[in-house]
Amino acid sequence: MHVVIVGNGVAGFTAALRLRELDPACRITMISGESTYPYSRPALMYVFMGHMRYQETKPFEDRVWAEQRIELVRAWVTRIDTEGKRLELHEGQPLSYDKLLLATGSQPSLYGWPGQDLPGVQGLYSLMDLHALYQNVQGAKHAVIVGGGLIGIELAEMLHSQGVHVTFLVREDAYWSNVLPAEESAMVTRLIREAGIDLRLSSELAEIHAGPDGRAAAVTTKAGERIECQLVGLTAGVSPNTQLCQGTPIEAGRGILVDAHLQTKVPDVYAAGDCAEIVTEGEGKNLLQQVWYTGKLQGECVAKTLAGQATRYDAGLWYNSAKFLDLEYQTYGLVHAQPQAVETHGWWEHASGRLGLRVVAMDGAVTGFNAMGLRLRHRTCERWILERRSPGYVLEHLAEAGFDPEFTRRYEPEVVATLAAQLGVEATV
């Protein structure tokens, strides 16, 4: 059996390694036009800032791929022939497959802004984007970043570290307000501004203007303000790469449509990671998960199916983490940005404005945590939520979930008292 994986991101390489573990005999080929070896996408920013070299971002030594008999092909796939089970490459001979895994990832979303295709305008997702950033930053003094999510703040931090002044346009009236509750959002907003980044809320991009050299030279906002700049970062989310499905029977919606086994409707064609849109029967919205760990989980899951052990994808309890400049953020379970009527929220914030903890409860059970500047133990939070522990229990045992380094100042008594009052429970530590 020859399994071909298109894309060497986390979903692709996880699937390849796990498949090799499960099936020592099959032939595995992994194709990427982006990089010769897999690297860690979230580390792109550290290469630009000089924290690491490119080679340090590779999660595995180069020799691993040969040892695991995973053939790496550096090429772009230009067409999938699902009838003949063949891939056409932009260079080199076509490649036949028995089973095909599409792990093509995504790309920065564009919303038809005038000027979005000008030189000097870019997103930040791939090595191609990083490469473009090295070109675009040359001589840049002022950059405008559009879109207030996680990539936006990363790009802002990268440019800021190089002394480029950054104006950060966020459409909503609070930073990342579709995910962060108001208090967390306000904390991040404050720290971004303290760092000297010009964060503008309720500001929407209207148009990007070209200068005499044809490169982006200014933007105007919907409020009519013109901002001169030499670089425009478009970071309003990412969209799945579904291009390869065009002209094939592989169906694509927002992403490549797959069932719970991550299988498309075309036999022997699968999709996993950022690019996959999982159709959930009778549960309303399809599942489009575009973070690192879901790519990893989907890669592991699809590897089992590819190896003949049909496995349904189980996303497990949601969690995530990020870092906004110097502020770490972790979330476990369900924390709605807008507290729901059936939920009770408890929020503690340290006087410094750099530490915060949110505990969400519903029907007498804790359902979510947000930690700002604090580290929580993933497995403990997860267990409490799955075991439907009461807010009182969780607060009394809160110290068990602490994951900060030894000697870190602890605030449990204050945190517990504050949260217990807001959650309306008795708890003493």
Add this chain to the structure above:
Amino acid sequence: MSRPLPIAYAFDEEAAGFGAPQGTPGAPSAGAPLAWVALVAVALGVLSFAAQLAGAPHAGTWLGLLSGLPLAFAASAVYFWLGLQGTTPGIKHDGIFFGSMTARGTLAWFAGLGLTAFYVVLYWLPGAGAIANMQAGEGAPAQAKLWLLRWTSALFERAIGSLDPLALALSGKDADRWFLYGTLYTLAVLAFGVRMLMKYRHVRYQIVRTLSVMFFQLGFGFLIPQVLKAFRYPEYYFTYFWPLKYDYLFPSSVTGLWNTPGGVGVFMVVWGLVATFVATPVLTYFFGKRWYCSWVCGCGGLAETLGDPYRQLSSKSTRAWKVERWLIHSVLVFIVVTTAAVWLTRGTHSPLAAGLQKWYGFLIGAAFSGVIGVGFYPLMGSRVWCRFGCPMAAVLGVFQRCFSRFRITTNGGQCMSCGNCSTYCEMGIDVRAYAEKGENVVRASCVGCGVCAAVCPRGVLKLENGPTHADRFAGAENPVQTFLASLTQGPKVP
């Protein structure tokens, strides 16, 4: 619908790499105006010291002493403090891999050569008297060599002499080359310790640990041995034990100390034995080898302070790991054999024991721990000696790997494989390989510096002393069982 994939992209990231972004206005300078004053003071200290080397009259006075090296180092500490004060508390690694000094550039080579040259002079330059009696042989090369020796010796003796007032005040004796070394070493630990305190001021583990290495170097690594000399006691270092300080358990040292009047020597012998054979296993069981390597030890102290700018240079390859295991355990065997030979042949003038002792001292004691260990900081990272050579680290490592409560816990599924932890591991451990699998890190070489946990952007790593030693291997390989299995089933295929 998404844009077409960029099939025109043909950049070779492996060959070309990325490097420093070019043409930007440069990072904003964080230095306060006072930082410039501090830099000028550093320059004055260096000038004053250089003038003393050239024979200026203030050499050998308190004015000369204080205006020289101590001023330069104190002003460096102030400079670090002020320079970092303007930054927000957090990770400060911008540009590490772009800097000539921190990324094996020209400056690093100069620094490495300079440090190496200093160690060569320190260990092997003959004494001033011996050089004065040397006769130049025939020919220009021999004469040039003698001239160079005399010139180096003159500078070296003046450098030593510039510290006489301090040596006299502490020990009642003139400074010697080891006093110069100890003074430089301590000043470096203190000044770069201040840098470390400021750089990691958002992580209290780093603050406490750095204060600890500064305290042990200043007190136990410098002041106490000198003051002991003043009271005519042996110059004893209470924080160095066999097998790192290998001669402390040689018969000559043991009998010498044992016969010191007043019971102090007996205490020192007992202290050394207890430290090696009781404290080492017990403390390592409870805290891991970090209790010594990154909290107490002077070598560790220098690596964690002066060496911090170079921690990212350690090799993370599996090959380096293999070399490490063979080399460090060979050194341990070497010193055990040497010590045994010296004891078994005592009183017999055995040429074998004398040879072992001499070659261990030359190869390991001087060349490896000093010249390579510190001289190569800017090229191979700050823990070359600790990782590849130190027999004490080898012993501590065996205990840590097999019988200790210490582990680095990884946080469930939060790792996103960015590699900051591995990059900044001075011991070359690929921490990420464990973190991305959610396995505990249980490695012989880990010195517990805690920097992996500090630099992790997602809160994935935590150094912990667990309730038992056995629960560390949940989901990971148990070294003892793996070893036993490998005896019967052959090595594991990856």
